[in-house]
Amino acid sequence: MSHHKIDIKDLDYMYPDGKKAVNGFSINITHGESVALVGANGAGKSTLLSLMVGILMPQKGEIIIGDTHLSKETLPLLRQKIGMTFQNADDQLFMNSVYEDVAFGPRNYKLNEEEVDARVIGALKKVDALHLKDRPPYKLSGGEKRAVSIATALSLDPDILLMDEPTAALDPKSRRRLIGILKEFAHTKIIATHDLDMALDVCDRTIVMNQGTVVADGRTKDIMVNDELLEKCSLERPLILQGQNN
Amino acid sequence: MSNITGALYKIRYLDEFSRKKTLMHRLSPTIKLIVTLIYILLVVSFGKYQLGGVIAMSAYPLIMLSLAEMPAKELIKRVVVAMPFVMGVGIFNPVFDRDIMTYFLGIGISGGWISFLTLIVKGVLTVSSAIILVGTTGIENIAHSMRILKMPKIFVVLILLTYRYISVLMEEAASIWTAYKLRAPGQKGIRHDVWGPLLGQLLLRTYDRGIRVYDAMILRGFDGDFRMGTAFVTGIGSYLFLLIALAGFLIIRLSVITMILDLLI
Ligand SMILES: Nc1ncnc2c1ncn2[C@@H]1O[C@H](COP(=O)(O)OP(=O)(O)O)[C@@H](O)[C@H]1O
Ligand SMILES: [Mg+2]
Numbered sequence: 001m002s003h004h005k006i007d008i009k010d011l012d013y014m015y016p017d018g019k020k021a022v023n024g025f026s027i028n029i030t031h032g033e034s035v036a037l038v039g040a041n042g043a044g045k046s047t048l049l050s051l052m053v054g055i056l057m058p059q060k061g062e063i064i065i066g067d068t069h070l071s072k073e074t075l076p077l078l079r080q081k082i083g084m085t086f087q088n089a090d091d092q093l094f095m096n097s098v099y100e101d102v103a104f105g106p107r108n109y110k111l112n113e114e115e116v117d118a119r120v121i122g123a124l125k126k127v128d129a130l131h132l133k134d135r136p137p138y139k140l141s142g143g144e145k146r147a148v149s150i151a152t153a154l155s156l157d158p159d160i161l162l163m164d165e166p167t168a169a170l171d172p173k174s175r176r177r178l179i180g181i182l183k184e185f186a187h188t189k190i191i192a193t194h195d196l197d198m199a200l201d202v203c204d205r206t207i208v209m210n211q212g213t214v215v216a217d218g219r220t221k222d223i224m225v226n227d228e229l230l231e232k233c234s235l236e237r238p239l240i241l242q243g244q245n246n
Numbered sequence: 247m248s249n250i251t252g253a254l255y256k257i258r259y260l261d262e263f264s265r266k267k268t269l270m271h272r273l274s275p276t277i278k279l280i281v282t283l284i285y286i287l288l289v290v291s292f293g294k295y296q297l298g299g300v301i302a303m304s305a306y307p308l309i310m311l312s313l314a315e316m317p318a319k320e321l322i323k324r325v326v327v328a329m330p331f332v333m334g335v336g337i338f339n340p341v342f343d344r345d346i347m348t349y350f351l352g353i354g355i356s357g358g359w360i361s362f363l364t365l366i367v368k369g370v371l372t373v374s375s376a377i378i379l380v381g382t383t384g385i386e387n388i389a390h391s392m393r394i395l396k397m398p399k400i401f402v403v404l405i406l407l408t409y410r411y412i413s414v415l416m417e418e419a420a421s422i423w424t425a426y427k428l429r430a431p432g433q434k435g436i437r438h439d440v441w442g443p444l445l446g447q448l449l450l451r452t453y454d455r456g457i458r459v460y461d462a463m464i465l466r467g468f469d470g471d472f473r474m475g476t477a478f479v480t481g482i483g484s485y486l487f488l489l490i491a492l493a494g495f496l497i498i499r500l501s502v503i504t505m506i507l508d509l510l511i
Binding site: 084104 | 464
């Protein structure tokens with residue numbers, strides 16, 4: 001059974017206060033694709049990611065991961081296959097050491113301690129953070145926290161990686177390093193961001209979201225030079241493409 | 247400013263301290279939990295005028311403190327936070343119970359004052375022993391031990407999340423405080439008319455963060471059971487500790503009882 005493809009059909013989500021954050025959203029993502037989900041603040045990116053892991057449940061529409069419909073019953077199964085990092089890495093790190101934090105997921109799935117150790121070391125190596133393993137997470141720098149929060153997702157060996165604004169609040173050097181790391185991953189990934197330079201670097205495909213729905217879906221290279229579209233969604237061309245004609 | 251950031255690091259002091267490797271830290275978490283629970287029950291079981299007895303019980307936290315190499319200052323700071331609650335419970339004892347029970351330096355001391363003091367000492371001792379337990383064992387290990395002792399899952403999760411929530415709450419409070427200070431330089435404390443909005447913001451922010459932290463746990467397969475890497479081994483040292491501690495408690499508890507019996511006869 002392949003878990004790598006994602007099918008979202010006509011999804012609606014309204015917050016309890018009546019705010020409709022996702023509105024008739026449909027996409028289709030296949031195995032190994034790297035997709036940027038871009039849109040201004042409030043476009044509904046975070047809400048969509050929360051729906052995809054069942055933190056929120058949609059009022060309408062469906063989400064199919066691999067061959068499995070997302071529902072209360074299938075959630076535990078699906079969550080093993082989807083790794084997610086939050087916009088604020090602090091919310092994701094709650095144990096006393098980096099090692100314990102990365103081991104938290106594998107231990108919950110009752111892997112034996114040898115396997116847990118292999119997973120933790122492997123995940124930390126992938127994000128270049130093995131040297132941090134005994135540090136308390138709350139004393140790390142922003143870039144280090146981000147790397148570790150990604151490792152906490154990787155240690156579950158997910159097929160799909162969802163990331164919410166991974167480059168937000170990173171200094172240029174940490175951001176560069178993170179981009180390097182992200183490019184290495186072979187996972188199917190969806191990166192919610194308004195860092196269009198990063199999107200251009202890491203993702204072949206871009207989905208533009210505005211007011212809870214898809215307004216454009218295509219190759220990143222094409223979308224990033226469509227000034228009219230970007231303007232309409234309160235976005236700007238990546239710096240690297242500014243001053244260039246189509 | 248420096249003391250604000252300093253405070254931020256202090257919030258997690260106990261968590262960090264629990265990773266030390268002293269004799270006390272290495273004892274089995276389950277045994278330490280059992281000993282602490284028995285200790286708390288015994289302290290509470292003293293009669294309301296048995297001031298001498300509860301004072302004798304302070305031997306245990308004092309010995310633990312030195313074995314765990316925990317600075318007394320850090321313990322006292324945390325105990326002080328809990329004291330207003332204890333005082334609130336006993337504050338009316340001296341008012342209602344005015345019979346003179348004993349004389350100290352020629353001054354008559356009423357039963358109310360003695361029971362008030364006894365209550366405070368009981369509070370200090372139970373809170374201290376709990377803090378020492380957390381500081382030598384770590385909250386996750388304690389939670390795991392509670393499950394080994396078959397305490398209900400929901401109860402254990404509640405304790406665990408409450409403990410986590412306290413650090414989240416204090417961190418948010420520190421960041422709101424910093425933001426306030428930056429825009430109100432040279433001002434002592436917080437102006438009373440902005441207390442309301444600040445407090446409201448604090449609650450909303452911590453609630454949101456609490457939910458997100460919980461979501462993050464759920465996403466990684468958390469089902470209410472905290473699993474620690476190493477299985478707890480209960481070595482000969484732990485059993486020895488259990489024996490010595492229980493023997494010590496009993497001696498203090500029983501000798502006080504005998505003393506009282508002596509007085510009555
Ligand atoms: N908990 C909430 N309650 C009510 N409205 C919310 C909540 N969270 C987000 N929203 C609203 O939903 C919309 C989409 O938010 P969000 O998904 O966070 O967007 P993005 O991640 O693209 O910035 C915004 O208008 C936001 O104000
Ligand atoms: Mg967002």
